[in-house]
Amino acid sequence: MGGMDVGGGIAGKLWNKFRSESVFVNYTPFFVCLAAGNLSADSFHHYISQHVHLLNAFAHAYELAEECADDDEDKKAIRNLRKYVQAKLKSHDSLVREWGFELPEERSLTNATVKYTDFLSATASGRIEGERVPGKLATPFEKTKVAAYTLGAIAPCMRLFAFINKEIQALLDPNDSTHIYKKWIDHYCSENFEAYAFRIEELLDTLSISLTGEELDVIEKLYHQSMRLEVDFFSSQPIIQEAVVPLSRTLDPAVGGELSIFCDFDLTCTAFDSSAILAEIAIITRPKADPDGSETQLSRMSSADLRSTWDALSAQYTEEFEQCVESITTTKTAETFSYEGLCEALEQFAHFEKAANSRVVQSGVLKGLNQEDIKRAGQRLILQDGCKGFIQKIMKNENLTAAIHVLSYCWCGDLIRSALSSAGDLKALNVHSNELSCEDSTTTGEIIKKLESPMEKLQAFNNILNNRDKDGQHLTVYIGGSVGDLLCLLEADIGIVMGSSPTLRRLGEQFGISFVPLFSGLVAKQREVVEVGSSNWKRLSGTLYTVSSWDEIHAFILGSSS
Template sequence: MAAAKNISIEETVEIARKCWFKFKKVSILALYTPFVVCLASGTLKIETLQHFIAQNSYYLKAFAKGYEAAIECTDDDDAKVGLSEMRKNVMKELEMQDTVIQEWDSDMVKKCALNPGTVKYTDFLLATTSGKIEGVKTATLATPFERTKLAAYILGAMVPGIRLYAYLGKELLVFLAGETTHPYKRIIENYASEGFEGLALQNESWLDKLSVSLTGEELDIIEKLYQQAMKLELGFLLAQPLDQKSVIPISREHNPSEERLVIFFNFDMTCTAVDSSAILAEIAIISAPKSGENQPENELVRLSSADLRSTWEDLSKQYTEEYEQCIDTMLFGEKAENFDYERLHKALEQLSDFEKRANTRVSESGVLKGLNLEDIKRAGERMILRDGCNNFFHSIIKNEHLNADIHVLSYCWCGDLIRSAFSSGVLDVLNVHANEFIFEENLSTGEIVKKVESPIDKIQAFSKILNNCSNDKKNLTVHVGDTASDLLCLLQADIGIVLNPSSSLTRVGNHFGVSFIPLFPGIVEKQKISAAGDDSSRWNRLSGVLYTVSSWSEIHAFILGST
């Protein structure tokens, strides 16, 4: 039997907060469900909301039973009082929902049967209250002392739902601003209220208190219950019947026999947390001979590791300084009042000239001479991609209902590094457009085959790819990037998505009239326009609008859905 981990009080008092941040990605997926988007836009059909209210009543009844079980299990008198208050709040919520139902004067809600999403969560919660928990032997909960742990487990299965709805309420509250007639104002304000936030905090506080004495393994069980509850809450939102058109996910209306989804993306800092040039330089420095060390005959003469590091630091410093100077020069002219693609294109030609000069300096410096191809591939395989990136592309590939092409447009000096980073099942469909090293017997000569060095090279490659696509299908293009080098491709794509935009991208974009809109509010606005029958709800290239996101999870939910 494994020894229990020693956990201090400081580590346990915030188990609720720890779990929320650990599994918050699910809350983003919940935000991007068609049900929530339609609710935020005010276009949700009243019948759908009535169905939601009816299903939520089953939830609340299960919560009431959960509190009853937790009260029975705990030997903490304060907890008994606090949890009793929580149960009273649930009963008040049920009464409020009954009032809403009476105002709608509809008996459809009363006749509404449980849907699969409701059944899965309520069954999960009721199983938890009875002690049927994965990783816990029911027999171990027989003693009064052991049963006190069950109260914490029950709250671990209940707290996520309350916190999730408080989060959704606050996220949707912004859409009530200036809206005097939003049909779901009351619902959104309820979940966004200080009272509901207080309810979430109280439940989290009791979970923290009841978890203080738990071992590490027992806290792991709470984490698993919390994660499962979050997934089931997401499933509940996805299970709501939506008999209306939704602008997301965009794959929903995709017809593979007539359409092609073409996804372009940048590699460095969009998919990775570290720039590939730094990785390649580090490989060169580590594998270089030490100062005074004799180099084997018949091998390329290389700089010592010390000289290499010094040279690389000088090159990096020069690049950073001149890059900022180049950006400042591009922004010297008058700021555009409206989106001006032609002026932007002309300005980025200056950046293109700078990037090519910088690459030439690198080639001539000798820092990339003698890199072993196998070392590069191993480094690529070990690269840590941004959370959700790899999963997104795997999901694209596995989706049999999508006709999709995937293209990387990257300044990376060595395409082999990119290909090895995506070697786990993605390589067969991933098209890499990058620069390449020249190798002699698996050792780089230091020369770069320059294919994609600049913003102009990127947009030319982008256009060439689309021109080479067969004309029998309509293309819907998406580009994901994060730097100024991506701007032209982002704007030429039907949908340009900026992931954690760099300061240079926003500075240049703003100067030439580009608008940056967070993706979720942009989707909600599109939903409003679509519901009104306005044709402008379609995604169009060269609109001058780019959509910002903070994670690949948002991109995944937007394109593929939240499953």
């Protein structure tokens, strides 16, 4: 959390729970342009004018909260928070000038600002959706509850602001005096502002101590709602310049603009590897005799034998995989990006993967699986947080022409289709993987091999691209996290690495590939827009972007999640 201590009370717990929402604020055109130092003055002035309305709403909410608090110390603490905001409002004009900006003329409130200020006012007045707060707050305790609710609605805004500005500050050169928003960013990264955010959180923790579980749930809802309103507030800031985010808006459907999204499945969409899941189904279902009695249990491997066979196959796979990586990475590291060298090295992986699959077939571990069991396991498969939501949004987006392709080494395409079926219409989701051979809905133990190597993945990737309309404006994004994805990641216009596979990074760096966190990559691209006049994404640039969650991908490609 960038060195921020949010404490261990409810404020800290809620920030950690909903912190992923900060991604959707960070990746707004407003903050990407601001971080790049080329947000237009008019956009910034508009933001400042709306921000003043928010500061007034915070001051009013504090005033009502102070009246509700029944403890003198708490009243004093709330009063001090209000004084801080009032001082900010008084010095606002001189502060904005000091930052080097002209003051904006008075502007009317936008819808997003109205929603936010109304929410703060309603909460501080005890009008809380789904919570039965009496019309007249009769007892001191009922009033104290409202004071806690009010702090719960304010706390995320200040923490979010401190957090995002620290994220941006980390990308800036401390000696760069040309960045026009640096003073503004520094102000929100100051110890003074950090201390203010922490005081709010401390007070929220104090006011929450005597609340019931139900009342703490209300605070959680208010905290989350406040985060969502913050996302809407920054997403709705008007940007009059070309921005690199969200990516979907840079494609014009009117001129055949089409987005092709490719992704790996195992450990990219899922939290677990599918081969282990298929083996587990085989082990669990193996002791059952066939209904027609044609095959007795005794003629099949027992569950215990099957487990030890699978364990031996897994151990051999891991050992040989590591040997493969070792033999490649002991060679001299390339000084510049070497695609040819990488292709040559990955040939070793092709032989290794094919040999490993052949051993699995020969072992018979995949024999006798029922297709219904496979489908059920797919439906229960845990997908990475945000993956399903992103796929659903892409499929439902009427302003975007997009196709999603899953390219996977998985042995069973049905498992993938079943796992992703809850994400929406599978007609728009194309699965390219191996399949398990079946007779009468039971697997024979054979794998119908289609994708077993990085080269075969790349071939499938290129075949799909070659079938597209040649005249349109196309963009390809590949999302993956394993060695088998490297060639596709590099051949796509934008290659995004999910997770932190040390092997992928080690191998990539061996051949001169740069790994750049996506947000800092986008800020650099945004600077390019001004310097070069465009932000063309280039295939085979040798740069891959890293993310730690699907929320980052969602925010980059589609923008706000609401």
